[in-house]
Amino acid sequence: MEADSECQSWDEQIPEALGLILSRVSLQDGASEHHFCHEIDLMKWSNCPQQPDQLDPIVQMLVTRSSGSISTLCVSGLQSDSIFTLIAQNASCLRTLRIPKSSLSDFMMEQLAGRLPMISFLDVSYCMNLGAHGLEVxxxxxxxxxxxxxxxxxxxxxxxxxxxxxxxxxxxASTMPKLKHLEIASHWMTAEGVHKILCACPKLEYFDMWGCENVEAGKLGLHKFPKLTVWGPRAYNCFDGVDNPSEEMDIE
Incomplete structure (x- = not known):
């Protein structure tokens, strides 16, 4: 009976996950399995803590069915190296990859990065096992x-x-000269590090450094980048129970 209960729970979750994906595909375009497997967006579903044990099987199923045709994959909290390996094996067309809160490490980035020839947007926010070496790779x-x-x-x-x-x-700064969009909110880097990025990434258009408490805006020379939209680095207290709205920095 226990096994039947687990199977029932699994069966109930699959339609929910697939429903989130199908919601991104216009019915006028034809919501075929082949079509929607090009874009897999499980971000909302994967952020729900009710069924964390079912995340990897659903991602495995969808990535496998894509047959290497995925252009977008968005999912939070991936924890197994086998899932990253599977993504790498099916990433030849991948352009957007959002995997925040995952266990992605420097070692796994070494295995993954070489198989992402088309990637143009990557979200590795809150991946605590990833460091400078992984970003360099x-x-x-x-x-x-x-x-x-x-x-x-x-x-x-x-x-x-x-x-x-x-x-x-x-x-x-040393490896990503084509960056146009960069978010490092609440990062520990200093004004010196941020300035290195600004100088090395001349195409940068949007830069979010909200909550970077080690950055002194006056040392960045932001007036030299008039086309750049900057948010932060005004610090905030996340424990005071007050929502402080973001403010766009005046760089004139």
Whole structure:
């Protein structure tokens, strides 16, 4: 009976997940399985904690059925190396990959990055096992990358005196010159690291560094980048129960 209960729960979850995907496909375009497997968006569903054990099987099923034709994959909280390996094996057409809150590590990035020839947008926010080396490997292999999200939690900002706090900034600056969109909210990098990015990424159009407490805006020379939209780095207290609206920085 217990096995039957588990199967029933699994069967109930599949339609819900597929429904989220199908909602992104216009019925006028023909919502065939082949069509919607080009874009897999499970972000909302995967952020629900009720059935975390069913996340990997659903992603495995959908990625396998795509037969390497995925252009977009959005899913939060992936935890197994086998899923990253499967994604890598089916990533030849992948352009947008959003995998925040996942267990992606530097080692797995080494296995994955070389198989992402078409990737142009990557979200690895809140991936605590990923570091500067992984980002460097990413930048060196994914030469078409134009968008990167590397937001962190305010309580994961690290030691303000840690000499390595700009390592990720240096990795981005040295390997991702084509970036147009960059998000590093609540990151621990300093004004020096941010300035390196600004100088090394001349195509940058949007830069979110909200909550980067180590960054002093006055040291960035933002007036030199008049076409750049910047958010932050005004700090905020995430524990005070008050919502502070984002403010666009005046760079004139």
């Amino acid at each position: 990413l930048g060196k292999n994914c030469t078409l990358l134009e968008g990167l999200c590397r937001n962190m939690r305010p309580w994961h900002t690290g030691d303000h005196d840690d000499p390595s706090r700009d390592d990720e900034a240096m990795a981005i």
